[in-house]
Amino acid sequence: MTTQAPAPTHQTTTRSRLPRINRRAQFARRARRADLLVTLLWASGAAAAALYLAYGGASQMTTVAGFITGLGILLGLVGTDFILVMLVLAARIPLLDRTIGHDRAVATHRRLGKPALYLILAHGVLLLIGYGMSTGFNPIAEIGPMLALPDMPLAFIGTGLLIAVVVTSLVAVxxxxxxxxxxxxxxxxxxxVAFALPHQLSVGGVLAEGTVQRVYWIALYVLAFGSILTFRFVEPIVATLRHGITVAGVTQIAPGVTSIHLKGSKLRSLGTAGGQFFIWRFWTPRTWWHSHPIxxxxxxxxxxxxxxxxxxxxxxxxxxxxxxGTRVSIEGPYGLFTDAARTAPKMAxxxxxxxxxxxxxxxxxxIFAPGEATVLLRASSDDETYLWDEVRAIAAAKGARLYTMVGRRSPVGPSWMPEEDARRGVTLRSIFPDLGDSDLYLCGPTTWLDLVEADARALGLPxxxxxxxxxxx
Ligand SMILES: Cc1cc2nc3c(=O)[nH]c(=O)nc-3n(C[C@H](O)[C@H](O)[C@H](O)COP(=O)(O)OP(=O)(O)OC[C@H]3O[C@@H](n4cnc5c(N)ncnc54)[C@H](O)[C@@H]3O)c2cc1C
Structure with missing residues (x-):
């Protein structure tokens, strides 16, 4: 491991000349917003169930068949609500991104997938059993009469599509x-989800015309589809046209690694913070059909x-x-891997x-004063030390301490550092003695990142x- 000591304090970067930012208050505000979002998520599920009770559903649950049918309707409402929440989470809404970050929004979206599908499947099965019991058919025979109801074929197709979506999202598949x-x-x-709406409005009375329940339900659909339309389509198209980004040139900086230089107009107005990413689409015949987060x-x-x-x-x-000269479409900026996410006085x-x-x-x-940030750069070989010169120059100019580690990971352990460093007793704590007072920013290959993260947790970093x-x- 090699070290670069902080550069001498520069007049423009002394603590007294830096803007005062109350990181704790900033974090507390974000945490409150995140709590509110979680509350809203659960409250929307409860509200969906309440729609059935507001309709007087409880009074129909007095027989076994009525109970099963009622439960089926209730689970269908909650399951659909979860799916609409999933759409909102995937809509890349800036407020959500600033509050929990795009990766957490996507992770929550993913976690809701299976429960939502199970609720929808339970909805279908319970209704077949419930209706079958009251008409004297077995549940399978009940499928025919049910398909004859208005808008039901669409609902069945929608359920089939949903199964396909969830199954193809299982990790192994x-x-x-x-x-x-x-x-x-x-x-x-x-x-x-769109195919499911007509039968919700036309079959049964929970969302009957002229009811508050119907207005609420349609508003939920408008919120989910409106967010997708606005933030996944309209905003990116407007930003792409407004900034007119094109490729200025491509330079290879290491084997298999290139820097793509871009030009455009009014890029500052995008409000991008260092550490954020965009989803990029390059308009050439070979690349227009895939976009990448970078x-x-x-x-x-x-x-x-x-x-x-x-x-x-x-x-x-x-x-x-x-x-x-290649034209480039953008979606973003996204991500909380930024200075704004800090909660502690120092950076590791x-x-x-x-x-x-x-x-x-x-x-x-x-924004940090000299001595408040420490950087560790890690590479398996000298070929992978790209951009290190630039990081060195920035660290020297801003007074950040810089460590570098080159070498294959120690097979013993498992360890995230080269064998030699592990043997010499180097630890996360020895590199970052002020870790407890720092925000730890990590980026790198997943298995390596997991090891560093586990190490930090073991040291008690919240x-x-x-x-x-x-x-x-
Ligand atoms: C937030 C973020 C920032 C990133 N920043 C950089 C960077 O600065 N430099 C860099 O070299 N790489 C970066 N990546 C990784 C880069 O996006 C993937 O390496 C690249 O998209 C792989 O695509 P591929 O077609 O070459 O490989 P594939 O083999 O097709 O994809 C490999 C994996 O990449 C992921 N991936 C591919 N396309 C997408 C997409 N459109 N959206 C989400 N995930 C996708 C998937 O998990 C996929 O399984 C970043 C990824 C993320 C999520």
């Missing part, structure tokens, strides 16, 4: 698809930006050779491999002080 193939199937969930590797100026891409698959390989920053990209931009953008940027959602 998802691995068999390309990202784009899986994403295409996933888009069917919008169709599935962090900025430098803070943009008003007319230029830069990303650094490692060839990790067919898509990233193709975008690494796009010609100058660890990056490995291509994980250096957001870290370089974060370091450039973050969850809110750990900010991990994962490249594998």
């Amino acid at each position: 998802r691995r068999k698809f390309s990202y784009e193939g899986w994403h295409l199937v996933h888009l069917l969930s919008y169709v599935a 962090s900025l590797s430098a803070v943009p100026t008003d007319t230029t930006a830069r990303i650094t891409v490692r060839d990790l698959g067919a898509g990233s390989r193709r975008i690494s050779s796009v010609p100058a 920053i660890v990056a490995a491999g291509v994980g250096v990209t957001p870290v370089r931009a974060l370091l450039e953008h973050a 969850e809110h002080q750990i900010h991990a940027e994962r490249f594998d959602w």
Whole structure:
């Protein structure tokens, strides 16, 4: 491991000249917003169940058949509510991104998938049993009369699509698809939810015309689909047209790693913070059909930006050779891997491999006094030390301490550091003696990142002080 001591204090970066930011208050505000969101999530489920009670559903649950039918309707309402919440979580709403971060929104979206499907399936099965009991048919025979009800065929197709979406999202099945193939199937969930609406409005009385329940339910649909339309389609199209981003040039900076230099107009007005990422689409015949989340590797100026891409698959390989002049669509900026997410006075920053990209931009953008930030850069070999010169220069200019570690991971342990360092007794604590007073920013390969994160947790660092940027959602 090698060290670079902080540069001498520069007049413009002394603590007294830096803007005063109350990080604790900032964090408390964000935590309150996050709590409110979780409360809203559960409250919306409870409200869906309450719609059935407001309709007087409890009075119909007095017989066994009535109870089963009522329970089926209730679970259908809650399941649909969960799916609408999932759409909102996937809509990339800026307020959600600023509050919990895009990765947590996607993780919550994913966690709700199976329960929502089970509720919808239970809804269908219980209704078949309940109706079958009251008409004297067995549940299978009940499918025929049920399909004859208005809008029911659409609802059945919607359920089938939903099953396809959830099954293709199971980890083992998802691995068999390309990202784009899986994403295409996933888009069917919008169709599935839309197909379910007509039968909800026309069959049964819970959402009958002229009721408050119906207004509330339609408002939920408008919120979910409106968010998707606004933030996934309209805003990105407007931003793309407004900023007119094109490729200025591509430079190879290491084997399999290229920096793509971009130019555009009024880029500062995007309000991008160092450490954030965009979803990029390059309009060439070979690349227009796939988009990729990639962090900025430098803070943009008003007319230029830069990303650094490692060839990790067919898509990233193709975008690494796009010609100058290629038009680029953007979605973003996204992510909480920024100075704004800080909760503690100091920064401890660890990056490995291509994980250096957001870290370089974060370091450039973050506000700290000399001695308040420590950076550890990690590479398996000298070939992987790209952007390190730039990080060195920024660290020297801003007074951050910099450590570097090159070498393969120690097989003993398992360990996230080279064998030699592990043997010499180097630890996270020895590199970052002020870890408890720091926010820990981590970016790098998933298995490596998990080990560093586990180490930090074992040292007692609280969850809110750990900010991990994962490249594998
Ligand atoms: C927040 C974030 C920031 C990133 N920043 C950088 C960076 O600065 N530099 C860099 O080299 N790499 C970065 N990546 C990783 C980069 O996005 C993937 O390596 C790239 O998309 C892989 O695509 P592929 O077609 O080459 O490989 P594939 O083999 O097709 O994909 C490999 C994996 O990449 C992921 N992936 C692919 N496309 C997408 C997509 N559109 N949306 C979400 N995940 C996708 C999937 O998990 C997929 O399984 C980042 C990823 C994320 C999530």
